[in-house]
Amino acid sequence: MQIFHTLLPESIRVVETRSELDHGQRYWQEEQYVATAVESRQQEFRTVRICAREALADFGYGDHVLVPDAHRAPVWPANIVGSMTHCPGMRAAAVASSSQFGGIGIDAEPHEVLPPEAVELILLPAEQQAVAQLAAEDPSIAWDKLIFSAKESVFKTWFPLARKWLDFLECEITIDQQARTFSAHLLRTDTLHQGVDLSQITGTWMAEGSVGQGLLATAITVRSN
Structure with a gap:
């Protein structure tokens, strides 16, 4: 695939x-x-x-x-x-x-859950609650690792435009389970860079296999203005 x-x-x-x-x-x-x-x-x-x-x-x-x-x-x-x-x-x-495009971000990760000690460093409280709900509905996907991957794709899109670091906790990810998309809300005020508004970013995701098998992948494209 x-x-x-x-x-x-x-x-x-x-x-x-x-x-x-x-x-x-x-x-x-x-x-x-x-x-x-x-x-x-x-x-x-x-x-x-x-x-x-x-x-x-x-x-x-x-x-x-x-x-x-x-x-x-x-x-x-x-x-x-x-x-x-x-x-x-x-x-x-x-x-x-x-x-055509102001930025691209792609990320692939092993389809495994996040280590417990990393959760609070990467996921906001609202994201942790969302992971619990998603896992109850579909335990075959490592939702916490998927959010991590989404944030990696956000950073890869953000940094070439902003030339500033973005912390994991400065970005809130919302997963759409059915559409296999996600949205990223940046919790900063300086989100306009090189004419591109990065306050809200959308992307797509894929889960290959179940937890412990295959890969998780996320991708973002931002159109040029």
Whole structure:
């Protein structure tokens, strides 16, 4: 199943893989960032960038060097917006023209519940109540981890536009179980950045398998004004 092809509009170029890739040119500018990392970390870093370059090739940037900036965010070509994600079992990149989209955020996570010690750091009280209700209706989905993934996608959309950090507790997620969408309400006053209003953001989600199996994935697109 091609998860992000399903979650994102057709006009967005998506490349995803369930296995590691090791073809194409290696760039020392990228490799230096993981030179001392374990081999598995080097491989996921390399694979997701291969995905990104394959996606960028449709826009004429198939040899773009994707180095992280000072905040560890990938530096895309000037007229491109994009997002990358990697977790066990998934490497993916999504890119689009900035003339169409102001931002993209994608995230994939193992389909597992959040560790108990992380819940209050990530979920607002209202979200914790929503998780309890959703779990009572459908215990096959790790709703708390799904909200975590949604917030990760929100951050990946927010940061390239705002260039400011966004705390987990500054974003309230509401899940629509039937439509498989979510909305994000940002609990800040500074939500207008580069002409894009980020106070309310909507996205889509998918649960693959049941808890303990497969992946959870979320995706956001924000149109350009």
